[in-house]
Amino acid sequence: MNKRIIYPLVFILTLIVQSCDNYLDLKPEDGTVREEFWQTKEDVQAAVIGVYSSLLNNPPSERGLTLAEHLFMYGELRGGMVSPGPFAQDDQRDVLTTNILPSNSIANWSVFYRIINYCNTVIDLAPDVLEIDPTFTETQLNSYLSEVLAIRAYLYFTLARTFKDVPLKLEATLSDKQNFQIPASSQEEIFAQVIEDLQRAERLGVEEYATMPENKGRITKAAIQAMQTDVYLWTENYNEALTAANKVINSGKFDLVSSRTQWFNTVYAEGNSSESIFEFQYTPQNLNPFYSIFLQRPQYLAAPTVLEQVFGVDFDDPENKDIRGERASLVPGTNEIYKFTGLNRDVRKNLQESDTHWFVYRYADVLLMKAEALNELNRGAEALEIVSEIREAREAIQQTEEQLGPENKSGIRLYILAERARELAFEGKRWFDVLRNARKENYANIDILIGIALRSAPANQQQIITAKLQDPNSHYLPISENELITNKALVQNPFYK
Template sequence: MSLTYLKIASLFSTVALVLSLSACEQFLDVAPRESIADDQTIVDQKSASTALNGVYSALASGGYYGTSFQSIGYLGGGDIQWTGTQSQVQEFVTHNVRGDNSTISTVWSAIYVTINRANHVIANVPKVTDPLLTDALRNQYLGEAYFIRALAYFDLARTFGGVPIITQPTLTATSNQGIPRATQAEIYAQALSDLDTAEPLLPNPTTVQTNDRYRATRKAAWALKARLYLYQSNWAAAEDYATRLISDNTNYQLVAPFNAWFANNARGTRESVFELFYNGTTEVNGHRGQWQPTANGGTRQWAPNNELVSLLTTAPNNTLNGRNTLIASANPTTWYGNLYYRSPGSDPSYIFRIAELYLIRAEARAQQNKLSGALADLNAVRARAGLAASTATSQSDILLAIENERRLEFALEPHRWFDLARTGRATTVFKDPLNNTAALPSFRLLLPIPISQIQVDAALTQNAGY
């Protein structure tokens, strides 16, 4: 583990920021409050809750789902341009990421901080004897920590491949040094094991009123399982877990029109399975500043490129309140992303939407040659976007249609690069950055291990090709 990571981890203290909530702020009661947590804070129910909130804060941080991790999915997908001047950010657009790239170092450290905070909860909450920490609360806290750790390991695996598996809290500067990288398959297995542990511990909401879309639930665990099984090409299991959510149409629906899940300050709609809450004061989502133009108080350093603008502003995608509302124009030549627009930065970060579960099931069904069912799921998503049914008929055409649907449905969400990488299609879609006449080399489907990590831990080795 790097000194950078260990220094960050060692900053965890017993200090917690306690937010004062009035009756008019009742909505915030369901949202994780910002806090700093380590093993010393977990001595009773209150400190256990504070520590768990610290896990959510790490998940929502600028290095993880706050901005940096998501930028990998945006910039690598081929539809987003970088308008700034930092050459290291442009490396994602050109698929020429180096081991000394500051973003991958930030992401690595941020995800391991999240894992470490989850490890503290998992290790210490079972020891608490406070009668206020009921069995139901204890199980919930542990289930949420296991879920977030599973998500963190899944994100590490799909980004870097094999990484060190650390399941105990980091207590000293040398606690977790010398741990070699596990394989990508072993990391996915670790994530699945954590989900299996989390699932029976997590609350299983049955009504809209009891469904907390800002914290992990059993339904969120099912969503992550569906996505994980898709990455593992376990089509039957991916279909099964996606169906569990799609069948729960009391809690989850494709809300219409398309922009109803994010426009007009919407949050926590029935579209959402799990999204991260930001209050815009002590917890600020940095996405807005990156996407919005200077006229709106942003920097517009990420922007839709000409190809994406053309796709979203011409037929058939330019439907009323359709996917074209994901972007807006400051002038005829300056387009910007408009999924994150609230000022201050209180937009949610969207981790799972029900639309993804439809498209996961569509892909899983198509891979099993269940073509009519695959088309039904694909067309449900298309209909919500105001589009006619797909004309694809063969298995290969349906799979390509699903890939293209994901491209536009999640145009400003970090799926495109990871979709092309997991299917190997990136080697067809993109060119070798060092030889524009050749295909993207397959080793670039994973990013390099940060060189800063390798320099301080001899047990770490670099991904092949870098």
């Protein structure tokens, strides 16, 4: 997508977001939100755009890591493909080495709950505007509700995969007199609520918007269906996962970029490609955080084994390369994570151009989730066809190809997991993919998780890490000690007591 098409829209959205800064900064003082803001359809629109803005940036009053940085850390640091960079902090190194304490700042979930409260506020207060503003239609309301329901569902889904049991709050905090002592709900309860929210969001949602940046940067039915596929895999509802994935695939709105020379530029450097389903829309006016953490003062590097063990190296023909590896996911030699800073395969973006998006769901992700569902339903031949389709499109090399029979469910499971590592490297998916596969059938496959953790573990810590990971509670982060102080109803994950 040509950036000159995107920027005018972004400028308009920026003006709207500025108009709702007061909404984003409001403290829960009695009556203020309802009386001063929720009067017109423009107020509702500004609030929903404010939710999207909060996915990109923290409000001025809040310091700390952005949501995308949390999504990267939660999805990648324990997945065996990331190493600490020269500017890594102690808390990051501790997560990478499975040495996590409740005092670790990475366990801070406040950015998630802040955005969840924005979503709850729209869900609670937007319907009343129908009675106040006669120009506000029920169709418009339903579209907005669909968007914030899906965003709330995705945030809770991420929290439950990261922390397991977390507080479930479905009403807006509108008063400082409200109860903030909320116990955690079980992971199963969180997943059930996520499914319920996504089902409602799908019923109310829209197929597409007027422009491509909106189609890729706002919640559509396809984005909701991709989320449904994901959560159904986690709950081992494979028929439902297959149905949801097929809705995305059969929509005809997505396909794999076929050009080897333009694939990286189109999918990553420019964004909003035919492979895109939902992306965080960074721009030169609203830069991403990745330039600093991956390039200027790198906190994270690709693990030294990634190029050879994940993408493969053809030592007989150096030009035979998986297009997703060298100068796409990483830079050989330095192990710089390149996916979010490259302009093309030869040149990096400069700081003022650091607008590469964060990719929440892409088409290849859904295809591989469908393959996973098919394999678990004993349809291995169809699963292998999908893997072959993606490998052909990405020019994967023979060294990473596996010859498997369709009845070899465990082998295909590992093959799909390996293909997801190649396809979705450093996109916040790896740890969740490993954990989801390890916990299948009541942790019948825990060796997948332990093996990946040991691959990058120091030799003198391997025995300790193996012992830790035998306890399923260790697969989730602790509740931050600050949360335990402020919310007395919370109980610490037993592994960290």
